[in-house]
Amino acid sequence: MHARILGLAAFAACLAAPVCAAVALSDAAGSYTISPAGSSIRFTIGKAGGGGFGGAFGRFKGTIRIDNADVGRSKVNLTIFPESVGTGQGRIDAFLRSDAVFDSANNPEIQFRSTNVTRTGETTAVVTGRLTARGKTFSEKFTAELDGLKSGTIKFHVTGKVLRSRYGMDVGTPIYSNVVDFDMTLTGRRG
Amino acid sequence: MQSSITNTATRYGWAMIILHWLIGLIFIGQFVLGFVMMRIDSQRTSFELIQLHKSFGFLLLGLVILRIAWRVGDAAPALPPSVGTLERKAAPLAHFALYAFQVALPLSGWTLVSVSTLEIPTMPFNQFVMPDLPLAESDAAESFWSAAHWYLAYAGIALVALHILAAMRHHFLLRDSVLTRIITPSSARE
Numbered sequence: 576m577h578a579r580i581l582g583l584a585a586f587a588a589c590l591a592a593p594v595c596a597a598v599a600l601s602d603a604a605g606s607y608t609i610s611p612a613g614s615s616i617r618f619t620i621g622k623a624g625g626g627g628f629g630g631a632f633g634r635f636k637g638t639i640r641i642d643n644a645d646v647g648r649s650k651v652n653l654t655i656f657p658e659s660v661g662t663g664q665g666r667i668d669a670f671l672r673s674d675a676v677f678d679s680a681n682n683p684e685i686q687f688r689s690t691n692v693t694r695t696g697e698t699t700a701v702v703t704g705r706l707t708a709r710g711k712t713f714s715e716k717f718t719a720e721l722d723g724l725k726s727g728t729i730k731f732h733v734t735g736k737v738l739r740s741r742y743g744m745d746v747g748t749p750i751y752s753n754v755v756d757f758d759m760t761l762t763g764r765r766g
Numbered sequence: 767m768q769s770s771i772t773n774t775a776t777r778y779g780w781a782m783i784i785l786h787w788l789i790g791l792i793f794i795g796q797f798v799l800g801f802v803m804m805r806i807d808s809q810r811t812s813f814e815l816i817q818l819h820k821s822f823g824f825l826l827l828g829l830v831i832l833r834i835a836w837r838v839g840d841a842a843p844a845l846p847p848s849v850g851t852l853e854r855k856a857a858p859l860a861h862f863a864l865y866a867f868q869v870a871l872p873l874s875g876w877t878l879v880s881v882s883t884l885e886i887p888t889m890p891f892n893q894f895v896m897p898d899l900p901l902a903e904s905d906a907a908e909s910f911w912s913a914a915h916w917y918l919a920y921a922g923i924a925l926v927a928l929h930i931l932a933a934m935r936h937h938f939l940l941r942d943s944v945l946t947r948i949i950t951p952s953s954a955r956e
Binding site: 622623624628664666667669670673674675746747749750 | 817883
């Protein structure tokens with residue numbers, strides 16, 4: 576218990592002095608369950624002529640495992656339920672759930688399974704993994720930034736771009752961009 | 767020398783003939799497309815057909831502006847002498863109404879997409895972004911213009927049907943040149 580408090584203190588110090596972030600990440604080692612409270616999965620798609628539209632997935636689940644010895648062997652699994660998509664416009668939500676986009680009745684889950692985690696900085700990493708949506712699987716990359724670590728809770732800010740056409744969701748291009756910008760906050764609780 | 771592009775005192779030139787049939791075809795096609803796109807089950811196909819309907823709507827509007835400009839600059843031929851007094855008075859009104867619908871339909875459609883809270887950009891034939899009209903978006907305005915576009919479409923297509931019936935009557939019953947002169951500048955009749 577005492578060691579853990581020391582570790583947390585080390586991590587807090589690391590935020591001020593990134594040099595010892597390695598100490599912090601090793602302290603962060605362990606398994607976490609993504610907690611919907613404190614987490615969000617938002618996306619935006621650019622529109623022709625400027626602007627864009629955005630939304631969020633209300634329901635998702637997943638785990639984050641940070642390897643103590645080798646950060647590169649850390650794992651992230653994330654399952655999104657596309658039925659829970661929300662844009663603030665009911666007609667767009669219905670369109671996104673329909674077979675025009677997610678076909679959530681036949682494809683109730685979008686899954687991400689990490690295959691590789693590469694440290695890119697003191698608090699950043701690139702997470703490569705296999706994204707499966709509508710029965711199609713492709714390798715995708717996301718950038719994760721450690722956003723906080725305290726009392727068994729770890730928080731990452733994750734961003735990445737996904738080409739929707741590869742997953743049979745090209746409807747509306749080029750009026751709506753093929754590029755979906757993801758912006759996620761994933762909060763994991765130890766255990 | 768008689769030009770076949772412009773109208774003469776008794777004949778339509780190719781410019782008005784081509785614009786007439788092109789606009790007529792697109793107008794009727796738009797009615798059919800509009801009908802189908804609102805009833806089709808597939809949301810994806812519906813979305814794509816609506817974008818196509820918007821593309822043809824802007825093409826129609828462009829052609830109609832050209833047609834009106836041509837009509838103003840190149841007087842339409844006089845009606846054949848065989849046309850009766852009542853029809854002579856009714857024809858310009860009917861033709862004015864047809865022009866009014868050709869303008870009102872694409873304009874009401876443009877208004878509809880401009881006030882729609884869906885904010886879907888318009889890209890005619892995926893070529894360029896057509897800006898929205900500077901109107902306030904609201905669900906109420908969208909419902910109103912959706913209904914207006916719908917009623918105008920039905921009234922417009924009814925008028926087109928009347929126009930076609932009148933042309934048939936001229937051709938098969940009265941046997942005059944009213945239909946043939948909008949087919950080619952050098953009609954055999956009269």
